[in-house]
Amino acid sequence: MFQNVARPRGRPRSFDESDALKKATQVFWSKGYDGVTIDDLVAVMGLGRSSLYGIFGDKRTLFLRVLRAYAEAKGARAAKALFSPPALRDSLAGFLRHAVEAATEEGSAPGCLMVCVAPLVDDPEVKQFLKDAAAAGLALVERRFRDGISAGEIPSDFPVTARARQVLDLARGLTMHAQMGASRKTLLNDAEEAADLVLLPRRGNAAPDV
Amino acid sequence: MFQNVARPRGRPRSFDESDALKKATQVFWSKGYDGVTIDDLVAVMGLGRSSLYGIFGDKRTLFLRVLRAYAEAKGARAAKALFSPPALRDSLAGFLRHAVEAATEEGSAPGCLMVCVAPLVDDPEVKQFLKDAAAAGLALVERRFRDGISAGEIPSDFPVTARARQVLDLARGLTMHAQMGASRKTLLNDAEEAADLVLLPRRGNAAPDV
């Protein structure tokens, strides 16, 4: 038989840790950092105050943990959107579409924890984390462009870094637009157009044969 | 002689109203809505609590007033950036440059009250105001594109609305990027490139002779 997974000693927890983290994510996401009270968290996460403090630490620590988990999941999905489709254009459209869909998910608040909420948190650790995450996102898109050059989809003098930065700016802009109440349908349309735009050849260069 | 400007009765104020509003703007801008306490405002605005409540109303009312004043000023500057330069390309670059400069002003917090702070305020009046402001911004850029069509700078089938939306998305993205700590120099560079990008002809269309 299988050995039972070693149950820790003591009284078992009455809640699921990762589930509670997801709930906490939603709370921060919809109310911002300063707008969230411990009581909000306790009410939604399904545990008592002492458990919250005992297991997750204080508000700031919990937020950092939530942020890291969120960033990891988002990064993985972004990478998948970028590197699964064979055609570069579909990669970019998928990347932007994913940003829009995440920002307009029903059942979640509009916007994005990393783009709309975290930048307002006055904490050096959060700020550094965001910088690193932004750099990682940029590197991802740049890599996809370089793959596109190798595959002959775009010319070798394609302005990789500049366009990658624009892709991220567009994604951030779409996300903020979602937070401000734009509809998913509209934003998805914008995302498609943005994907086309970014791939346009520079003025004076010949269009690539696709 | 000139008639004295009718001084109101009663004890005169010990502070300048519009100056106090500007100070309040900075406070909300840098700390977000929930992050600001009345004590913060009192300390910076140079008046007492009672004066604050008596003259500006409660926190929410004050924020709305700050937001409206901020939006008006920003709108005026955006319109100037858009409609002063004769060349469309310079208009767009100026518009985006202005967004970047406002978001990276020294002495102010990075980012933008309307783009980064207000969307997180949980208040229907604020949300509606933001929607209206976004629509107004879009209309402004669309108008500038139409002027460009009239002047023959871009073809008559230029996708005015789609590109205008992209301009605003890029501006929002650059602003959020500023909030996340990107340098003014980098962002100004991105703004210039974005202006060029948005004016590229659609694939398959002839480039306009400029």
Add this chain to the structure above:
DNA sequence: GACATTCTGGAACATTTAGTCCGAAACTCC
């Protein structure tokens, strides 16, 4: 100079908030 009016400074208040503490509960190990 008396009065009405408007603002000021600070005290006062009720509520909310982050964080702590402790006895009781639920489990494992022996």
Add this chain to the structure above:
DNA sequence: GGAGTTTCGGACTAAATGTTCCAGAATGTC
């Protein structure tokens, strides 16, 4: 079954926060 360990639930505390109140000060009006 008892000892040891971990979590639970809720009471508790100290500080903070938004808002109100009031006596007094500084001005115009008559």
